[in-house]
Amino acid sequence: MITPPNALPLLPGETHLFYGQQQQWEFGAALAHALPAGSVLFLEGELGAGKTTLTQGLVGALGFTEPVTSPTYALMNAYPTPAGRVLHVDAYRTRHPAELYEMDLEDLIAGSRLSVIEWGEALYADYPDAPIVRLLHVDGEPDVRRVERVR
Ligand SMILES: Nc1ncnc2c1ncn2[C@@H]1O[C@H](COP(=O)(O)OP(=O)(O)O)[C@@H](O)[C@H]1O
Numbered sequence: 001m002i003t004p005p006n007a008l009p010l011l012p013g014e015t016h017l018f019y020g021q022q023q024q025w026e027f028g029a030a031l032a033h034a035l036p037a038g039s040v041l042f043l044e045g046e047l048g049a050g051k052t053t054l055t056q057g058l059v060g061a062l063g064f065t066e067p068v069t070s071p072t073y074a075l076m077n078a079y080p081t082p083a084g085r086v087l088h089v090d091a092y093r094t095r096h097p098a099e100l101y102e103m104d105l106e107d108l109i110a111g112s113r114l115s116v117i118e119w120g121e122a123l124y125a126d127y128p129d130a131p132i133v134r135l136l137h138v139d140g141e142p143d144v145r146r147v148e149r150v151r
Pocket residue numbers: 018019020021023024045046047048049050051052053054070142143144145
């Protein structure tokens with residue numbers, strides 16, 4: 001099988017189990033290298049599913065060494081990595097895409113190395129090429145997460 005360079009670690013519809021946060025960081029790092037500049041990555045998953053952990057791996061892989069936290073109270077964090085800005089958006093409380101576009105999200109995304117958007121369903125149709133990754137807890141396995149590439 002021929003694998004293109006920088007192939008995403010999961011194909012649409014594929015699922016994988018990650019054991020511990022280290023593997024989640026490594027998955028985030030692989031995504032960072034696979035996604036070209038200006039890309040959007042959509043993340044889904046309840047509290048504690050590992051969205052921030054994955055994003056830490058992704059941002060860290062681009063050379064950013066300061067703490068990466070959840071954007072829940074900020075709506076958006078921006079990390080100036082040596083490879084370019086990474087946006088981390090939490091769209092959970094934004095009910096209408098218009099609210100996101102009012103903050104010039106399109107331009108911010110276009111000017112960023114990568115944009116990680118949590119709970120961004122309202123934008124899925126506008127960014128049809130952006131992968132959607134869903135993170136799930138595994139019953140009885142506190143350190144395991146199921147990761148599913150929805151699109
Ligand atoms: N396989 C794993 N993947 C991701 N997080 C894990 C895993 N195993 C344990 N954890 C822990 O679960 C928590 C996930 O939290 P976090 O990444 O903040 O989730 P979210 O941002 O989705 O709320 C962290 O404390 C992390 O260390």
